[in-house]
Amino acid sequence: MNNSENSEIYVLEDDSLVARTLTRTLEEHGFTCRWFPTAGELLASVKKRVPALCIVDLGLPDRDGLEVVRELQQKVGCGVMILTARGFLSDRVIGLELGADDYVVKPFEPRELIARIRSILRRYGQQGTNALQKDKIIACFDGWQFDTASFSLTDPEGGEEVLGAAEAHLLQVLLEHPNRIQNRQQLSQIPDLLPYDRSIDVRISRLRRKLRDDPHSPRLVKTVYGVGYLLAVNVIWTNK
Numbered sequence: 116m117n118n119s120e121n122s123e124i125y126v127l128e129d130d131s132l133v134a135r136t137l138t139r140t141l142e143e144h145g146f147t148c149r150w151f152p153t154a155g156e157l158l159a160s161v162k163k164r165v166p167a168l169c170i171v172d173l174g175l176p177d178r179d180g181l182e183v184v185r186e187l188q189q190k191v192g193c194g195v196m197i198l199t200a201r202g203f204l205s206d207r208v209i210g211l212e213l214g215a216d217d218y219v220v221k222p223f224e225p226r227e228l229i230a231r232i233r234s235i236l237r238r239y240g241q242q243g244t245n246a247l248q249k250d251k252i253i254a255c256f257d258g259w260q261f262d263t264a265s266f267s268l269t270d271p272e273g274g275e276e277v278l279g280a281a282e283a284h285l286l287q288v289l290l291e292h293p294n295r296i297q298n299r300q301q302l303s304q305i306p307d308l309l310p311y312d313r314s315i316d317v318r319i320s321r322l323r324r325k326l327r328d329d330p331h332s333p334r335l336v337k338t339v340y341g342v343g344y345l346l347a348v349n350v351i352w353t354n355k
Contacts, residue, residue, distance in 0.1 A: 122167030122236050123147045127157045127183065128198075129176050133221070137170070137198070140225045146232075154178035161191050167236055168194035173201050173210075181209060188214035194235040194280060198223065204313075211317040216281040218314060234303060238284040254290040255351045257335060259326065263287055268325060276325065285318050289336065289346035298343035319344055 124141055128134040129152050138148040149166075151157040154175050161169070169187055173180030180199065187195050197210045202220040210218050216235045219228060254261045258271030266283040269275045278286065288302055299315045319336060328335045337345045 123149070123164075124232070125157060125160065125166040125169045126150045127154060127169060127175070127180070128172045129153065129174070130172075133172075137223075140228065141232075144229050152176075154180070154183045158183070158186065161187070161193070165191055165193050167239065168196060168232065170196045170198050170232075171215075173197060173199040173206065181206075181213060184210060184213045184215050188279065194239050196232065196235060198228075207313070208317055211314055212321065214279050214281075216279075235280075238280045253353045254287075255353060256290065256293070256346075257348045261286060261290060270327075278325065281318055282322050282325065285315075285322055289344070290350050293346050293348060293350045296339050296343050296345045302344065315344075 124146050126134055126137055126141075126148055128137065128150065131152070134150045134152070138150055141148045149160070151160065154177050157169065157171075169191075171180050171183050171187070175183070180197065184195055184197065187193060195215045197215045197218045198221065199206070199218075200221045207218045216238070217231050219231060252263045254263065260269040261267070261283075262269075263283075266278045266280065267275055268278055268286070285302055288297060302315050319338075320330060323330055323333055323336055326335055335346060335348055337347050339345055
């Protein structure tokens with residue numbers, strides 16, 4: 116059993132049948148789960164104990180799920196997956212913009228769901244280091260600095276911002292492979308990512324804004340149409 120399977124997952128879902136199916140699926144793969152039928156109960160619980168991941172439905176009886184996602188990202192900082200029947204592109208974009216790590220539309224395929232959950236948990240658990248660069252944890256590129264241990268991004272003027280885990284993971288993959296094309300599967304670490312899944316595109320747009328990279332004519336993170344994305348800059352890795 117790997118580390119991700121020892122992680123506790125909170126499930127926010129008002130439909131008891133869906134909740135039972137979901138928690139049973141998670142428990143069969145070794146995860147520990149707690150189910151909450153209302154947003155109020157979940158938010159009260161995360162103040163006492165922060166889980167590794169919250170799976171959030173959008174159609175809730177006491178609060179809009181997107182508001183819950185915003186609050187979790189602002190105040191808790193755990194992984195967040197949206198699992199909902201609302202498949203509208205606008206909801207998907209808003210959810211990812213608010214900081215959700217993934218957006219899955221019901222009905223879900225259990226194996227794909229588990230793969231996506233493990234991918235999120237790897238992002239939060241890896242603390243930005245890998246075997247090749249375990250002693251080199253600051254990436255310097257085009258005047259920017261990215262601390263892979265703290266997810267801190269420093270701009271050329273010295274301004275600092277802490278990235279969410281999804282953005283930090285995405286940036287690190289690009290930094291570890293400069294001037295090399297990375298496809299959506301490589302960027303997400305989900306081997307069977309569906310070709311029409313646009314979540315990576317939304318995160319790339321969000322990352323470009325953080326890097327002040329013109330989305331209409333990006334200089335740092337370039338789009339290779341039909342293939343993926345490329346970080347068009349040299350990277351130097353240094354110790355703290």
